[in-house]
Amino acid sequence: MSSDPALAAPPQETDAALLPRRKVVQYQRPCIPCAQGKGPLTAACCSGVKGLNVAAVSMSHRQAACSCIKFTVVGLKSLQAGSFIGIPGKCGVSIPYPISSSVDSFPIE
Template identity: 55%
Template sequence: MAAVLNSRKTPQAVVAVLVAAALLASSASAAITCGQVGSSLAPCIPYATGRASALPASCCSGVKSLNSAARTSADRQAACRCLKSLANSVKSVNMGTVATIPGKCGVSVGFPISMSTDCNKIS
């Protein structure tokens, strides 16, 4: 009798595990990665460091793409953290210049671009 009960529970357990795995996979893929942020904003680095006087169109394309990808609060918070990390890793980045880039590209990010921004408070 115990073997019969266990065999009936096994398909339910397998379904429960598969559903849990699917939910974890979908939530993990929802957040923006630092790789995406870096790739999207790489064309902006010469402008943000003062090595280019004009804002490249490819920078604005990246900003717009990243803004479109950041649909949820978790996405925007992840992008904020990655942006701060990227800014820390790029020598001679001018955060004042960085803060102007979204506006120059016609994008409203909904939070201040600053090293003092608390990314956890972004909704």
């Protein structure tokens, strides 16, 4: 298990229908070095982004994924916001909401 607080303890789930937070963390973990500016965008990162996009099939899944990603954005040390925000587009994935610490995950459909 990672000692990075952004990956160690995402918000608790209360709805069994939510995308499991451990799965969201698994999908985003390969992107962390790129998001910190410590490595290039990798095929593993893009695979995770695409996998999460496919896995988030319902509104509750997308909201859960958003909350977990938001938690990562807030807690990840040395995050380079520009790098992190651009990852989905560079991987060919279009998401209809911004990635930021201030996005409200609950209006997301």
